Amino acid sequence: MENLPEKIIFKGIRKNSDPENLIDFIAQSPKLEGKLSKGNIKEAMAQGSCWVRKGNSKLLKRVRRAKTQLRETDAVEFYFDRELFLKQREGLVGDGPILVQEHRDWSVWNKPAGWLAQGTRYGDSLSLLRYVEKQRGKEVFLVHRLDKETRGLMLIAHNAKANKGLGTLWATQKVGKSYWAEVLGHVEKERGEIDLPIEGKESFTSYEVLEKREQTTLVNIVIKTGRKHQIRKHFLEIGHPVMGDPRYGRGNKNLDGMRLMACALRFRWGGNPVEIKLSECPF
Numbered sequence: 001m002e003n004l005p006e007k008i009i010f011k012g013i014r015k016n017s018d019p020e021n022l023i024d025f026i027a028q029s030p031k032l033e034g035k036l037s038k039g040n041i042k043e044a045m046a047q048g049s050c051w052v053r054k055g056n057s058k059l060l061k062r063v064r065r066a067k068t069q070l071r072e073t074d075a076v077e078f079y080f081d082r083e084l085f086l087k088q089r090e091g092l093v094g095d096g097p098i099l100v101q102e103h104r105d106w107s108v109w110n111k112p113a114g115w116l117a118q119g120t121r122y123g124d125s126l127s128l129l130r131y132v133e134k135q136r137g138k139e140v141f142l143v144h145r146l147d148k149e150t151r152g153l154m155l156i157a158h159n160a161k162a163n164k165g166l167g168t169l170w171a172t173q174k175v176g177k178s179y180w181a182e183v184l185g186h187v188e189k190e191r192g193e194i195d196l197p198i199e200g201k202e203s204f205t206s207y208e209v210l211e212k213r214e215q216t217t218l219v220n221i222v223i224k225t226g227r228k229h230q231i232r233k234h235f236l237e238i239g240h241p242v243m244g245d246p247r248y249g250r251g252n253k254n255l256d257g258m259r260l261m262a263c264a265l266r267f268r269w270g271g272n273p274v275e276i277k278l279s280e281c282p283f
Contacts, residue, residue, distance in 0.1 A: 045065075128142075174267060202225060
């Protein structure tokens, strides 16, 4: 079994006497020497763990090619996490993202729970963004995010122009977003709106009860704002935390994951209305 370090963060700036090859520059650093083989470094780079900022540029870009040539003053950052490295090495486990609808400018995917919307500095192999890039064979753009624990519909732009247009729709709240959630206890009102501020900002969540179960309630949710963890926080505040939420609530934990799913998106594109929705709630 490989003896891999738990975590490494390396940051360096190439000097004239340093190796020109990116992988050699990283491997010969005292921070990594004897801790990771060149093969491990190359594999981690392919997983998305290496970043380079060229010269005077302020932009740090993810670089996967081990033989990338460095110039003097180029800045390099390399991040290694053993747990994530091994998980990414194992690759796709279970069902991956599913393409729901495709347009010339964008596509909508059903993201499984447990998948990141995009990667971290330590890697991006098990993220929706990287998955779609591999499927399409070119760069794509993340329009919005879902929590790792949340499953459901995500919109991916296929080019920079579409990303800007869709991003503007999202930022100006011109995208309708619906969710299914199973929450703890019985929600009394069949319909309602939660308008409690989140971090001092106005936040609005509307809901409709779909089904009352033995100890839980299935609700359909429409959010008018997009605050971080908005649905999870709002339902916690009214005493009905989302089932399986690992962070918020008591008495709502389970072994099946969080019962929250983005189930519909509505917006206009090219002058035409677009509605993408899932037909059946999986929980």
